[in-house]
Amino acid sequence: MIEVRDLTKNYGDRTAIDRLNFSVSKGEVVGFLGPNGAGKSTTMKIITGYMAPTSGIVKVAGFDVFESPIEVKRRIGYLPETPPVYMDMFVQDYLKYVARLRGVASGNLNSMVDAALEKTNLQDVRKRLIHNLSKGYRQRVGLAQALVADPEILILDEPTVGLDPKQVAEMRKLIHSLKGQHTIVLSTHILPEVQASCERIIIINRGRIVAEDSLAGLSKRMSGGQKLVVRVRRPSSRLEKGLGDVAGVHQLRAEGNVLQIDVDGAEDTTEAVANLIVAEGAGLLEMKSTSMDLEDIFIQLTSELGSAQPTGGAL
């Protein structure tokens, strides 16, 4: 459905994305995961035909984005980071306007708008001014706008950013309910987000794909990866070196008297680490085990693979 080959985009001297390669097949739900500024939005904007790449090819349903943008835009519903809503319009009128712009035939207009309102649970506010809606509702209007012409592909750029936890949960449920009806590409910098919604995950950092994996694969990586946060009274380089040699310890970072230790998650390892700290007489103050968060996965992935080697295939 979507094919991206050697996609590169430069803003002046700065490279936003660097030779991206991936493809999304029909009906898939793919999550773009990456920190802010990683190039997620840029990639999505290029796929939607909003902007052109510096080099590389994007094909949507067989149409080249740059050569036949109209055909591509016909097939894509796009929700940008800021929902593109007109504050001075009523929800219903706004959706009708977008439906017309997206080429919905006049006869189907009302039914399509009704369907979009229903999918996004907006029937109650259909006659409200968008200006008077909360951020969560505006975001939903943004999603309704992307849905209104029933496109084959939905591209959602950070659909839950800036929402409160309840709204986030609702938005996730909503996206979940759209599975199977559309091919969905969504971006986020929050890990549970992709876990909740996506089947496949593309992790992108500094404009490069650092990992591409199924949800199961990534979960495996994550459950295997645990982190020990240790606070000691007397940190020393000897202690650090000793900890680094313990079997099961992947990596170690020291910030003042706090040590962050990436471990394999086995209880033996945790015990060995504790024993060593006590044996060294470093004065153990605190020790807790946490599962790795996105930041840690990034650090791990980028250091494992090196920044010069973007990988295409599954890990």
Place this chain on the structure above:
Amino acid sequence: MMRGAWTVAWKDFRVLVASPMFLMVAGLCACIWSYNFLPQIFQFERYAARAFQSGGGLNIHQTLFASHLARVNIILIFAIPALTMRLLAEEKKLRTYDLLLTVPITAAEISLGKFLAAFGAGLALISISFLYPLITLAFADFSLGPLMTSYLGMALIMGIYVAVGLFASSVTESVVLAVVMALILNLALWFLGQAAEMTDQPEMVKVLEHISVPQQFVNFMKGTLKVSSLLFFASAAAFFVFLTERVVESSRWR
């Protein structure tokens, strides 16, 4: 192809004429025109009576309506940028531009639609100004022909101002900058013909007189429709709409 343009035009037109800003502009225009038109009628009456006594007459088109249209024009130079300033600049600022650029309509449809929306609002302003000569008809007898051609000319000139304002709005995110730019361009357009006085070359003088908006407008006021004048006004507006289309399209490859 045209459907996208109409969709944009109809929506923007409705939003534009329903905005408080439009009502304020229209109200102020009406105030200024009324303030000026009434004394002008009395003055015309005095002059006409004097001319009649000495055995002559006074052309109402060349005196009363000409000065009315001059004021309509002056006001439009300032009022039209106020109508056009938000057309694209605000879409960019509020990120609704993202929507326009990702729906299946072309840059030409966007530009044309925006132009038509503001042109429609401009026509509403011109219609208000048309009320004054129309009311004069109640107590003065004159031929409508020259008035109609004058107003056709006025509408075409308004089209140029709209196109200029649209272009100014397309190159910036700031509505203030869009207004200022449109104003300067409009005034420049009006005074362009004056450059004819600065050169002695007959060819240059001819060219400059041809591209002078006031010079071309004189034809319309006389009640004559010249194809060259019609084409000049239409192509000037089309040129700025075309420039706008280029700017909108350029966001795809920048």
